Amino acid sequence: MTEMARAVRLRAGVPVYRYRTDPATPPVSVLRFDPVQPPGHGRRHIHDFPVLMYVESAGPAGRPGLLGPVADGDAFVVAPGTVIDPTEVAGFAAGRGVFFDPAALGGEEQAPWSSWRAHPLLLPFLHRIPGGLLRLAVPPARRPVWAGTIDAIEAELAGREDGFRQAVLAQLTLLLVDVARLATDVVGDLRRSNEPLLAEVFDVIERRYTRPLSLRDVADSIGLTPGHLTTVVRQRTGRTVVDWITERRMAEARRLLSGTDLPVAEIARRVGLPDAGYFARVFRAGHGTSPRAWRQAMHG
Structure with missing residues (x-):
């Protein structure tokens, strides 16, 4: 967990993990689940990014859990922002989890909320299933494809040859296409639900993030109270408007740090945080390092 994600805060005492965005972390990671130790080392936790769990072998009977005993070929679509209690998830003999940064699906320059708003392959992760787990059954004919695709991702991550980032994203896309096809009803419900509200929120942010922008500014633009808007956005995405x-x-900021030679102070101004010191503190809080160090690591 700590290799691809870092705990960034607590929510009601539960650690919230965010996918790392440092140059050394690939956009996709795979975690093999231990049949004895539950996922997440048995602790309640929250992923602030999409997770796909695939059961390759349920084993004998399986340990009953929140969704009942699992079966070979079960896939669980984990909604970001959901509290996951590993002790309530049914046990299985062999399985792997695929973790990824949603922003990477649109290219390094894309912002993650555009994926939440419009990316068809990520709509299944916006489900409202109680407990945060959408259970899908991968047909027997597709199970070798799923296993082989995850194998290919692991091989690329182990070798890290030129182009491996593009390769793992291509393999991830194949998995997400299958997920979207298996979750047709869920995706259809989401398309008919209140996603336009999120689109409005993200449109306001996109237009105004380079200038001073607060929760109240966004709420006023949409015609909702700040409190109500915060509640809706957190329920739908696991994060607040801020x-x-x-x-x-x-x-x-990451795009400008990696793609330009602009001074950090100028980058801070361009992203709506004219106080360079405050910008550096916000950047460090989210990335675990300073803007200058992040730039050096990217170029190095």
């Missing part, structure tokens, strides 16, 4: 404003600014 979190998304910061995410947009940090995504642009």
Whole structure:
């Protein structure tokens, strides 16, 4: 867990993990689940990014859990922001988890909320299933494809040859296409639900993140109270409006740090945080390092 994600805060005492965005972390990671030790080392936790769990072998009977005993070929689509208690998830003999940064699906320059709003392959992760787990059954004919695709991701991550980032994203896309096809009813419900509200929120952020922008500014633009807007956005995405404003600014900061020679102070101004010292503190809080060090690591 600590290799691809880092705990960034607590929510009601539960650690919230965010996918790392440092240059050394690939956009996709695979974790093999121990049949004895539950996922997450038995602790309640929250992923602030999409997770796909695939059961390759359920084993004998299986340990009953929140969704009942699992079966070979079960896939669990984990909604970001959901509290996951590993002790309530049914046990299985062999399985792997695929963790990924949603922003990477649109290219390094894309912001993650555009994926939440419009990316068809990520709509299944916006489900409202109680407990945060959408259970899908991979048909027997497709199970070798799933296993082989995850094998290919692991091989690319182990070798890290030129182009491996593009290769793992291509393999991930194949998995997400299958997920979207298996979750047709869920995706259809989401397309008919209140996603336009999120689209409005992200449109306001996109237009105004380079200038001073607060929760109240966004709420006023949409015609909702700040409290109500915060509740809706957190329920739908696992993050607050302020979190998304910061995410947009940090995504642009990473793009400018890696693709330009602009001074850090100028980058801070361009992302709506004219105080360079404050910008550096926000960047460090989200990335675990300073903007200058992040740039050096990327170029190195």
